[in-house]
Amino acid sequence: MQTVERFSLITFTGSRGGSPSIGFATLCQEVTDLKKPGRQYTLSSDDLALMSPLNGAAPLLKSTRDAAIMRRVYREFPIPGESDPTKPQEFWNIQYVSIFHMSNDSGNFLRREELEAEGLVLNAQRRFISNDEEYWPLYEGKYIYLLEHRYGSFETMPGTGRYGRKASALTLPPPQLRDPGYEIAPRYWYPKSFWGLDHRVGHFRPLTVQSGTQSAPILYFSSTSTLIE
Numbered sequence: 001m002q003t004v005e006r007f008s009l010i011t012f013t014g015s016r017g018g019s020p021s022i023g024f025a026t027l028c029q030e031v032t033d034l035k036k037p038g039r040q041y042t043l044s045s046d047d048l049a050l051m052s053p054l055n056g057a058a059p060l061l062k063s064t065r066d067a068a069i070m071r072r073v074y075r076e077f078p079i080p081g082e083s084d085p086t087k088p089q090e091f092w093n094i095q096y097v098s099i100f101h102m103s104n105d106s107g108n109f110l111r112r113e114e115l116e117a118e119g120l121v122l123n124a125q126r127r128f129i130s131n132d133e134e135y136w137p138l139y140e141g142k143y144i145y146l147l148e149h150r151y152g153s154f155e156t157m158p159g160t161g162r163y164g165r166k167a168s169a170l171t172l173p174p175p176q177l178r179d180p181g182y183e184i185a186p187r188y189w190y191p192k193s194f195w196g197l198d199h200r201v202g203h204f205r206p207l208t209v210q211s212g213t214q215s216a217p218i219l220y221f222s223s224t225s226t227l228i229e
Contacts, residue, residue, distance in 0.1 A: 041067040109188035135189040155185035
């Protein structure tokens with residue numbers, strides 16, 4: 001089964017066979033994944049109310065460890081978006097800002113093949129540098145996952161697979177994830193000068209190096225909350 005196609009297996013029980021918790025296993029590619037140690041995890045109704053207070057949706061987690069981390073995070077920190085004017089220091093006060101748009105700004109994005117055709121070489125920071133310009137990696141949502149900012153990469157994928165329909169980044173193997181100096185390989189790069197000209201990034205220039213698209217928004221903290229100290 002192709003990994004881009006989604007499927008689900010659901011087991012229902014009657015009212016007499018109710019359970020205080022529900023077993024989950026998400027992002028599986030085969031039914032045999034259910035037998036892998038730690039792959040299944042359980043969430044109670046209290047967990048769902050804690051993690052999804054607005055709609056009660058079940059979060060997509062990969063293991064029992066992820067579930068334990070989520071419980072601790074939601075118990076110790078407030079939900080992004082919630083606020084109290086009388087206690088601003090106790091809330092995140094976050095604004096979501098989309099830096100670049102894949103359609104509207106696509107004319108400023110360049111592929112690796114285009115930059116290499118101009119004689120530019122990719123350096124260790126995943127940038128291309130010419131005499132009068134720097135080209136920085138463009139982050140898309142497919143490179144990021146819950147608790148992991150280096151979830152996907154196009155480093156070993158051939159060019160024909162990077163730009164097709166439903167192009168999916170490859171998940172990094174554990175050895176690369178254990179290397180703190182490893183940087184993912186994106187599909188596109190953008191000119192540093194374009195970053196400086198875009199009015200949407202005025203607040204964020206000092207805070208980040210790479211920039212994200214509408215599927216990977218930037219979080220802007222509008223207050224000096226004690227939560228981020």
